[in-house]
Amino acid sequence: MEIEDVSIRYGTTRAVDGVSLSAAGGEVLALLGPNGSGKSSLLRAVAGLQAHGGRIRREGAGEVGFLPQDNGARAALTVLETVLLGRMRALGLRVPQAEVARAMAALERLGIQGLAGRMLAELSGGQRQMVFLAQLLAAEPAALLLDEPTSALDLRNQFELLALLRDLARRQGLLVVVAIHDLNAAARFADRIAVLQAGRLITAGAPASVLTPALLADVYGLRAEVVTGSAGHPFVMPLEALPRAVSARG
Numbered sequence: 410m411e412i413e414d415v416s417i418r419y420g421t422t423r424a425v426d427g428v429s430l431s432a433a434g435g436e437v438l439a440l441l442g443p444n445g446s447g448k449s450s451l452l453r454a455v456a457g458l459q460a461h462g463g464r465i466r467r468e469g470a471g472e473v474g475f476l477p478q479d480n481g482a483r484a485a486l487t488v489l490e491t492v493l494l495g496r497m498r499a500l501g502l503r504v505p506q507a508e509v510a511r512a513m514a515a516l517e518r519l520g521i522q523g524l525a526g527r528m529l530a531e532l533s534g535g536q537r538q539m540v541f542l543a544q545l546l547a548a549e550p551a552a553l554l555l556d557e558p559t560s561a562l563d564l565r566n567q568f569e570l571l572a573l574l575r576d577l578a579r580r581q582g583l584l585v586v587v588a589i590h591d592l593n594a595a596a597r598f599a600d601r602i603a604v605l606q607a608g609r610l611i612t613a614g615a616p617a618s619v620l621t622p623a624l625l626a627d628v629y630g631l632r633a634e635v636v637t638g639s640a641g642h643p644f645v646m647p648l649e650a651l652p653r654a655v656s657a658r659g
């Protein structure tokens with residue numbers, strides 16, 4: 410995937426400003442940055458859902474799975490498909506067994522096969538988040554664009570999901586681009602980290618080279634220590650919030 414000089418405006422707001430970035434199948438790229446720094450806008454543009462200046466090229470075939478951030482209805486169904494689902498019982502469940510097995514396998518990968526018969530509306534926020542992830546996985550995409558996929562998940566589910574995504578990247582050559590606020594989760598599971606601030610790409614590279622005290626001060630306004638965790642990944646420990654610099658707010 411090649412993102413070249415991409416800019417996105419909403420009226421007079423410049424949400425993304427001349428971002429260039431490339432990523433390849435087999436890697437997990439984490440998009441970091443403060444609230445309003447342009448992560449979601451950039452992901453939506455890559456997913457083909459957002460008008461933008463510049464160029465975005467995806468090489469190779471294969472579907473792109475996109476998990477949007479908003480917690481509302483996330484089912485990737487058209488209106489017609491949704492209404493047709495209401496006729497499923499009347500029409501008889503004419504989904505081939507192999508497809509049901511594939512869907513169950515996606516649920517099992519996420520450890521939520523036990524939810525298969527439940528109504529979506531009766532699930533918790535985190536359970537729903539996992540269901541929509543299963544929906545993406547079942548489509549066996551070549552690339553996954555995920556906007557804060559772990560925001561509603563407990564610590565264990567966060568860990569398992571990110572580990573699963575990294576495994577899929579490694580074993581199936583999937584490209585995973587994930588916008589995420591948890592710096593330590595990004596450090597643990599991403600091959601590369603790209604940091605946005607006020608729509609601009611500040612830096613991109615290996616977690617250990619990107620997550621420095623200087624960056625945390627400049628971009629997040631935090632005085633922080635960065636230590637090397639036992640797994641060899643950088644681990645960020647915020648110490649205090651620095652006085653807000655007016656120019657640094659998104």
Ligand SMILES: Nc1ncnc2c1ncn2[C@@H]1O[C@H](COP(=O)(O)OP(=O)(O)OP(=O)(O)O)[C@@H](O)[C@H]1O
Nearest residue numbers: 419422424442443444445446447448449450451659
């Ligand atoms: N539909 C919209 N109309 C107008 N402005 C928008 C719209 N969507 C986003 N913005 C603005 O564009 C900028 C970037 O927003 P975006 O959602 O891409 O940031 P983000 O990094 O994903 O933020 P967060 O971490 O809070 O999810 C912000 O200033 C935001 O207010």
